[in-house]
Amino acid sequence: MHPAPVSLDNLEVLDTLGLKKTANQLRQDVVRMTCAAGSGHPGGSLSSADIVTALYFQVMNHRPAEPKWPERDRFILSKGHCAPILYAALANSGYFPVDDLLNLRKIDCHLQGHPDMNKTIGVEISSGSLGQGLSISIGMALAMRLDNLPGHIFTLLGDGESQEGEVWEAAMAAAQYKLDHLTAIVDANGLQIDGFTKDIMNVEPLPAKYEAFGWTARSIDGHDMQQIVEALEWSKTVPGPVAIIAKTVKGKGVSFMENQAGWHGKAPTEEQREQAITELKAEVEALA
Amino acid sequence: MNAELKPRATREAYGEALLELGREHDNVVALDADLSGSTMSKFFAAEFPQRFFNVGVAEANMMSIAAGLAVSGKVSYASTFAVFATGRAFDQVRQGICQPNLPVRVCASHGGITVGEDGSSHQSVEDIGLMRMLPNMKVVVPADFNQTYAAVKESYAHAGPMYIRTGRSKLPYIYPEMPAGLGSGADVLRTGNDISIFACGIMVAKALEAAELLAQQGIDAEVVNVSVIKPIDVDTVAASLEKTGCAVTAEEHSIIGGLGDAVGEVAAEYHPVRIGRLGIRDVFGKSGTPEQLLEEFRLTAKHLASLADQVIKSSK
Numbered sequence A: 001m002h003p004a005p006v007s008l009d010n011l012e013v014l015d016t017l018g019l020k021k022t023a024n025q026l027r028q029d030v031v032r033m034t035c036a037a038g039s040g041h042p043g044g045s046l047s048s049a050d051i052v053t054a055l056y057f058q059v060m061n062h063r064p065a066e067p068k069w070p071e072r073d074r075f076i077l078s079k080g081h082c083a084p085i086l087y088a089a090l091a092n093s094g095y096f097p098v099d100d101l102l103n104l105r106k107i108d109c110h111l112q113g114h115p116d117m118n119k120t121i122g123v124e125i126s127s128g129s130l131g132q133g134l135s136i137s138i139g140m141a142l143a144m145r146l147d148n149l150p151g152h153i154f155t156l157l158g159d160g161e162s163q164e165g166e167v168w169e170a171a172m173a174a175a176q177y178k179l180d181h182l183t184a185i186v187d188a189n190g191l192q193i194d195g196f197t198k199d200i201m202n203v204e205p206l207p208a209k210y211e212a213f214g215w216t217a218r219s220i221d222g223h224d225m226q227q228i229v230e231a232l233e234w235s236k237t238v239p240g241p242v243a244i245i246a247k248t249v250k251g252k253g254v255s256f257m258e259n260q261a262g263w264h265g266k267a268p269t270e271e272q273r274e275q276a277i278t279e280l281k282a283e284v285e286a287l288a
Numbered sequence B: 001m002n003a004e005l006k007p008r009a010t011r012e013a014y015g016e017a018l019l020e021l022g023r024e025h026d027n028v029v030a031l032d033a034d035l036s037g038s039t040m041s042k043f044f045a046a047e048f049p050q051r052f053f054n055v056g057v058a059e060a061n062m063m064s065i066a067a068g069l070a071v072s073g074k075v076s077y078a079s080t081f082a083v084f085a086t087g088r089a090f091d092q093v094r095q096g097i098c099q100p101n102l103p104v105r106v107c108a109s110h111g112g113i114t115v116g117e118d119g120s121s122h123q124s125v126e127d128i129g130l131m132r133m134l135p136n137m138k139v140v141v142p143a144d145f146n147q148t149y150a151a152v153k154e155s156y157a158h159a160g161p162m163y164i165r166t167g168r169s170k171l172p173y174i175y176p177e178m179p180a181g182l183g184s185g186a187d188v189l190r191t192g193n194d195i196s197i198f199a200c201g202i203m204v205a206k207a208l209e210a211a212e213l214l215a216q217q218g219i220d221a222e223v224v225n226v227s228v229i230k231p232i233d234v235d236t237v238a239a240s241l242e243k244t245g246c247a248v249t250a251e252e253h254s255i256i257g258g259l260g261d262a263v264g265e266v267a268a269e270y271h272p273v274r275i276g277r278l279g280i281r282d283v284f285g286k287s288g289t290p291e292q293l294l295e296e297f298r299l300t301a302k303h304l305a306s307l308a309d310q311v312i313k314s315s316k
Helices: A017-037 A043-046 A049-059 A080-093 A097-102 A133-146 A164-178 A199-203 A207-213 A224-237 A270-287 B010-024 B042-047 B060-069 B082-088 B090-096 B127-132 B144-153 B203-216 B236-243 B259-271 B290-296 B301-316
Strands: A074-077 A155-160 A180-187 A214-223 A242-247 B028-032 B051-053 B076-082 B104-110 B136-138 B164-165 B185-191 B193-197 B221-226 B228-229 B248-253 B274-280
Touching: A017 A043, A017 A049, A017 A080, A017 A164, A017 A224, A017 A270, A043 A080, A043 A164, A049 A080, A049 A155, A074 A080, A074 A133, A080 A097, A080 B127, A080 B193, A080 B228, A097 A164, A097 A214, A133 A155, A133 A164, A133 B028, A133 B060, A133 B290, A199 B221, A207 A214, A207 B144, A214 A224, A214 B042, A224 A242, A224 B010, A224 B274, A242 B259, A270 B060, B010 B028, B010 B076, B010 B104, B010 B127, B010 B144, B010 B164, B028 B042, B028 B136, B028 B259, B042 B051, B051 B060, B060 B082, B060 B090, B060 B236, B076 B082, B076 B259, B082 B090, B082 B127, B090 B104, B104 B144, B127 B136, B127 B164, B127 B203, B127 B228, B127 B259, B144 B164, B144 B290, B164 B274, B185 B236, B193 B203, B193 B236, B193 B259, B228 B290, B236 B248, B236 B259, B248 B301, B259 B274, B274 B301
Parallel strands: A074 A155, A155 A180, A180 A242, A214 A242, B028 B051, B028 B076, B076 B104, B104 B164, B136 B164, B193 B221, B193 B248, B248 B274
Antiparallel strands: B136 B228, B185 B221
């Protein structure tokens, strides 16, 4: 049984224009920062840009001026290599200066190649070794339940990451503990370092797998802002843990990066950066 | 050693101290991976079911959940057998606990070969080395029931991660009176001038026995209980080496990576002397009774005394 997509019947029409513009800005930041660093992971950062934008600029209750506010919602980047999109969201939210982004991966910069909670303000937990974020999120959700804190935890995983066994240990545990305040979002871009996920080690059908583990699961278009926001808001109202499988395009927004495994962990040259920025600027102009 | 007190296992001290911590501090949480009856986290589980999480047979998941609890204001005590806590879940301990420097206590029972009949799959002889390698990790191997109890109680206030190794078998008391804590982590139990014996865990009692055997031969041995393998008390270890001029180490662990290497590192950097290392000599364990295994792997007072005698003769 494949779960039905999210119903949009009762949804108030959301003004997504601002969010789309923000997502475009974050994409431009990802391109600029990875180019400046000379390394990094643009592909998955671009595929998850709309999801991360929806979280930081619409759905999540958080205070950039008070990063440790106990009642905040939390974003856990389990696919830690997509640090550029997290850093872009944090900087544009006001956690630290946007100018810092161009020092990504530099020796004296707080922006590490993979997120470090003790170096970068706003990073909830260090990550980078795949498969651990959902388990850590369970620990956070249990602690918040013990403390009667209202916050919701949104954890972003990759579909390639879902090959890690610990993800399914966590899936079992989240259902066992009936965690109402946990949403897992899978950035299902269908690609991993060595090629197409379906060819290397197929993880689909992810919604059915999560359902079988006792979760409520839904599939959405991970680039449709209206659907993303709706699904994230809906997930907060559902008893027990919720998995949102967001179908995305790796490298989304930059024509020569789209659906190319080779852009998983490669930085654009300055020439490629200019082409990418030109495309992204054209996109945002078309929005207005 | 105290012969009047009935020997007790260090894992029992863990269970009792954890329960007491639970009564004292609302933010203490405990986790286990289907071994709560063996690790003794069961006492805490019975009294504080809301704060106890049995994750089933999933050690990796347990360590990451412990990290998530710890980053959210809890002090996490995660227990399972040493071989699984450190080997099976190494990356989770490394990336999720040690790198962020979180207050998680990895409380590993069934360290070493005295696990006995279960054999090599369940006998951890690498755990101290694995944990010692991790930045931020404090590594503790208490020597008896009371020292374990004190170590666990004291651990609550430690800021970062800690590895506490306990054992399955019943041990005689080194500390008949409850100590206040671990102190510097290197406790000179017996002073001597001819050789330093550095021991941890179950080998501390055997080191004191060995010192008696050596005394009968006219050898005056110093015995140091090194309960904190990392950060090791450099001052106490180096001062003892300087005084005696040679040493032996004794541990229920591989001679690679454990106490022997930790003492050897201090010697190499501060006061180079000859050091004999008694431990598991780069092999896996096997099935047998604990007593048979201790004899087979030469972890006895007699062998320790013999090694000390050889080291003295070859270095003076």
